[in-house]
Amino acid sequence: WSYTAMRMTLSSTSLPPFLTNCITEDDWDIYSFHINSTVTGRYATTVIKSRVANRMNESKEIEFHVRIPKNAFISKFRMFIDGQVYDGTVKAKEQAQRQYTEAVSRGESAGLVSSVGRTLEEFKTSVTVAAHKKVTFELTYEELMTRTLGKYELLIHARPMQPVQDFKVDVHIHEKAGISFIDVKGGLSTKALANAITKTHADKQAWVHFYPTEDQQKTCDSCGEQGLNGDLVIVYDVNRISSLGDLKRSPGYFVHHFAPSELPRMPKNVVFVIDQSGSMHGKKIQQTRIALIHILNDLAEDDHFGLMTFDDNIFHWKRELVQATEENVKSAKSFARKIQDRGSTDINKAVLEGTKMLNAHHKESSASILILLTDGDPTSGVTNPERIQSNVRKAIADKFPLYCLGFGFDVNFNFLEKMSLQNNGVARRIYEDSDADLQLKGFYEEVANPLLLDVAMTYSGASNLTQTNFSMYYNGSEIVVAGQVTDNNSENFDSQVIAISANKRVRFSKTNASVEFTEVVSDDQIQRVWAYLTVKQLLQKEVVLSGPEKEAVQKEALELSLKYSFVTPLTSMVVTKPPGEETDVLDKPKEGKPQSSREMDLAPPVHPGLGLSVYPGHPRGHPVRYRLHHDPVVGLYVNGELDSNVKGGFNKIGIHFDNSHHVEVGPKLISVRIGQTTTHHSEQVIRRDKEIDVAAGDMRLVIIVHGQTGKELLWPVLRQQPSDNFGEGILGEWEKKKACFALLRPVAKFTVEEV
Ligand SMILES: *[C@@H]1O[C@H](CO)[C@@H](O)[C@H](O)[C@H]1NC(C)=O
Ligand SMILES: *[C@@H]1O[C@H](CO)[C@@H](O)[C@H](O)[C@H]1NC(C)=O
Ligand SMILES: *[C@@H]1O[C@H](CO)[C@@H](O)[C@H](O)[C@H]1NC(C)=O
Ligand SMILES: *[C@@H]1O[C@H](CO)[C@@H](O)[C@H](O)[C@H]1NC(C)=O
Numbered sequence: 145w146s147y148t149a150m151r152m153t154l155s156s157t158s159l160p161p162f163l164t165n166c167i168t169e170d171d172w173d174i175y176s177f178h179i180n181s182t183v184t185g186r187y188a189t190t191v192i193k194s195r196v197a198n199r200m201n202e203s204k205e206i207e208f209h210v211r212i213p214k215n216a217f218i219s220k221f222r223m224f225i226d227g228q229v230y231d232g233t234v235k236a237k238e239q240a241q242r243q244y245t246e247a248v249s250r251g252e253s254a255g256l257v258s259s260v261g262r263t264l265e266e267f268k269t270s271v272t273v274a275a276h277k278k279v280t281f282e283l284t285y286e287e288l289m290t291r292t293l294g295k296y297e298l299l300i301h302a303r304p305m306q307p308v309q310d311f312k313v314d315v316h317i318h319e320k321a322g323i324s325f326i327d328v329k330g331g332l333s334t335k336a337l338a339n340a341i342t343k344t345h346a347d348k349q350a351w352v353h354f355y356p357t358e359d360q361q362k363t364c365d366s367c368g369e370q371g372l373n374g375d376l377v378i379v380y381d382v383n384r385i386s387s388l389g390d391l392k393r394s395p396g397y398f399v400h401h402f403a404p405s406e407l408p409r410m411p412k413n414v415v416f417v418i419d420q421s422g423s424m425h426g427k428k429i430q431q432t433r434i435a436l437i438h439i440l441n442d443l444a445e446d447d448h449f450g451l452m453t454f455d456d457n458i459f460h461w462k463r464e465l466v467q468a469t470e471e472n473v474k475s476a477k478s479f480a481r482k483i484q485d486r487g488s489t490d491i492n493k494a495v496l497e498g499t500k501m502l503n504a505h506h507k508e509s510s511a512s513i514l515i516l517l518t519d520g521d522p523t524s525g526v527t528n529p530e531r532i533q534s535n536v537r538k539a540i541a542d543k544f545p546l547y548c549l550g551f552g553f554d555v556n557f558n559f560l561e562k563m564s565l566q567n568n569g570v571a572r573r574i575y576e577d578s579d580a581d582l583q584l585k586g587f588y589e590e591v592a593n594p595l596l597l598d599v600a601m602t603y604s605g606a607s608n609l610t611q612t613n614f615s616m617y618y619n620g621s622e623i624v625v626a627g628q629v630t631d632n633n634s635e636n637f638d639s640q641v642i643a644i645s646a647n648k649r650v651r652f653s654k655t656n657a658s659v660e661f662t663e664v665v666s667d668d669q670i671q672r673v674w675a676y677l678t679v680k681q682l683l684q685k686e687v688v689l690s691g692p693e694k695e696a697v698q699k700e701a702l703e704l705s706l707k708y709s710f711v712t713p714l715t716s717m718v719v720t721k722p723p724g725e726e727t728d729v730l731d732k733p734k735e736g737k738p739q740s741s742r743e744m745d746l747a748p749p750v751h752p753g754l755g756l757s758v759y760p761g762h763p764r765g766h767p768v769r770y771r772l773h774h775d776p777v778v779g780l781y782v783n784g785e786l787d788s789n790v791k792g793g794f795n796k797i798g799i800h801f802d803n804s805h806h807v808e809v810g811p812k813l814i815s816v817r818i819g820q821t822t823t824h825h826s827e828q829v830i831r832r833d834k835e836i837d838v839a840a841g842d843m844r845l846v847i848i849v850h851g852q853t854g855k856e857l858l859w860p861v862l863r864q865q866p867s868d869n870f871g872e873g874i875l876g877e878w879e880k881k882k883a884c885f886a887l888l889r890p891v892a893k894f895t896v897e898e899v
């Protein structure tokens with residue numbers, strides 16, 4: 145990267161028009177970009193391969209920057225440069241950090257930030273490539289397909305950052321049971337690109353190829369001069385020929401997919417516990433009302449339901465569960481329409497009351513479900529998270545699952561997650577977005593049709609099983625169990641499932657499997673499925689444990705992650721580069737970190753010294769500070785300090801986000817303050833050679849350092865913004881891969897003139 149000097153001056157006399165600043169064209173060329181995804185037996189392995197040439201006559205730092213599904217584990221990364229292979233290695237996170245902390249704190253290492261969006265994580269690294277040389281980046285990630293509402297969805301994100309001559313996405317699905325349907329969806333599956341997609345469906349196999357031309361890569365909806373930017377979603381389901389499901393076995397391992405569908409519906413008893421505290425104000429409460437009305441409409445006549453709202457008090461629609469008759473639903477809907485936000489948040493009281501209602505309504509052969517929706521921390525009544533968890537656990541006593549929906553980023557998601565997992569449920573984040581009502585409704589649909597209760601899966605001739613007992617099985621989902629085979633004599637390997645169906649105890653076993661259900665497959669893959677599932681479940685289990693038990697589970701998860709080379713929250717991928725270059729350390733971020741705080745919206749706490757202060761007629765040579773950007777949703781503030789004697793950039797940039805992070809960047813110095821602690825290292829702030837990366841939520845800010853040594857100036861650029869962008873300010877967006885960035889939408893009164 146090289147930059148021409150920026151040409152601008154700022155003065156305070158009139159409103160600026162608009163300013164763009166161009167940097168010299170870089171000439172590196174992604175001449176080939178392939179994504180190859182192979183799904184065998186519902187386990188997907190995807191390889192992204194990018195080949196880049198440095199067409200310049202000097203060496204260049206070349207970036208590899210892709211996004212992968214959150215659910216996946218990266219398992220391999222390699223670079224090929226000049227006949228050499230550089231393999232990433234997976235190490236224990238602590239070890240990797242100890243080893244590289246020194247370099248990191250010196251600001252030398254370019255650690256890799258994986259910012260968390262709704263469904264995607266980011267992988268980024270870079271390497272210096274000599275003049276006229278090439279580099280190939282190859283990233284592999286793996287994931288077990290999850291069945292939701294009767295389908296699997298394989299998500300492929302394509303964003304090579306420039307139009308690519310040889311661009312290909314190849315998906316191959318291989319399924320012994322047979323593929324019942326396959327569809328291609330997502331933002332890239334549009335009319336403009338329709339003829340670039342081919343889909344072949346042949347019973348047990350299916351192929352999807354997506355080969356857009358360079359022109360097509362610029363013309364699709366979300367694509368532009370930077371080429372493709374969007375998702376391809378392969379949606380499919382498989383045939384289910386046996387009610388016992390699909391059992392695959394290798395000499396050492398087995399995996400069992402269980403998803404019977406020909407079962408009677410089971411009436412359910414559901415209680416909705418809805419937070420109506422003051423923080424739900426505005427759009428959130430509105431979307432909650434809309435979602436509730438839809439959900440109430442979808443109740444079946446033989447369902448029973450309860451509805452209550454809470455702040456520091458409880459507001460019953462009715463004190464007990466009632467049948468979902470037309471009349472009752474109508475009355476509940478009118479209650480839902482009138483939900484108002486007010487007060488504080490007493491989660492403890494509300495969940496206990498919901499539990500009491502369900503306990504009072506115990507009925508044989510029906511499925512009870514408690515759904516809590518909240519957007520904040522407990523602030524009234526019992527507020528200690530552990531005490532709430534312990535109270536709730538005692539009250540529910542494993543009788544039914546508790547699902548917690550955390551609305552927005554102000555919730556203590558870890559608290560909700562732990563509470564759900566302790567009570568056989570799961571926690572889900574509802575993203576504050578225009579489709580929040582659909583997210584709520586979508587979640588409800590997943591649990592709307594319970595088919596089985598108390599599902600116990602048993603296996604003979606096997607050990608080291610993943611979870612085998614499930615409180616519920618919902619129509620459209622799937623239970624997956626994997627384990628090690630202890631007896632190679634297939635006669636001795638057997639499975640059966642016992643559960644409660646609508647009106648009776650049912651048993652699924654080989655005897656009523658209409659066809660042979662076991663299939664012998666290669667060991668390696670099935671072993672990885674087992675490892676993947678085991679690690680995922682251990683990471684979940686770890687959440688609810690503490691002390692030595694937690695450590696033991698972590699240790700086991702770590703050992704497996706290392707053995708199978710999975711990048712999990714316990715491990716890091718260390719990317720060693722050619723001699724003379726820094727080592728990159730990639731971490732997988734944890735879901736559930738609160739990312740911004742509500743207080744930011746109400747009273748933006750401008751960090752002292754970084755506030756907006758525009759002085760008309762300021763004396764020359766004195767620093768002036770400008771508010772460059774503000775995003776109320778992310779809670780991001782960017783301020784720039786300008787020395788009016790010096791043209792071409794800022795002396796200092798101040799960034800404030802997450803309500804706790806204060807980052808001050810000068811050309812030489814980065815200081816990071818998180819809460820009260822000052823540090824020189826933060827996962828969210830990464831110093832590279834001529835850039836400083838700051839990740840705040842799913843926003844990425846890059847501060848470019850330019851100019852001569854001794855006179856370096858800073859220029860902040862938004863390189864990535866959330867799709868729902870509420871930001872405002874003069875900070876421009878990165879316009880093209882390497883051409884221009886711009887100052888847009890001026891808010892402060894000053895003149896920008898080009899000289
Ligand atoms: C995709 O990967 C699979 C498995 O490694 C391989 O067999 C296949 O040839 C690859 N397909 C393409 C188009 O490269
Ligand atoms: C190649 O480098 C030389 C200096 O080393 C420079 O003068 C020349 O303009 C460069 N050529 C190109 C095409 O960039
Ligand atoms: C379960 O879902 C399938 C389609 O996915 C549907 O045909 C069936 O009727 C559903 N069963 C119940 C009880 O809802
Ligand atoms: C699973 O459920 C069965 C039957 O209800 C029970 O006997 C067994 O102890 C349970 N196993 C675990 C690990 O909870």
Ligand SMILES: *[C@@H]1O[C@H](CO)[C@@H](O)[C@H](O)[C@H]1NC(C)=O
Nearest residue numbers: 394395396629630631632633
């Ligand atoms: C089963 O067979 C595999 C390969 O043939 C072997 O590695 C394994 O040790 C055997 N397991 C047992 C329990 O005999």
Ligand SMILES: *[C@@H]1O[C@H](CO)[C@@H](O)[C@H](O)[C@H]1NC(C)=O
Nearest residue numbers: 387649650651652653655656
């Ligand atoms: C399967 O067969 C067994 C008897 O062998 C029976 O008890 C059980 O109910 C059957 N299960 C189903 C789901 O039909």
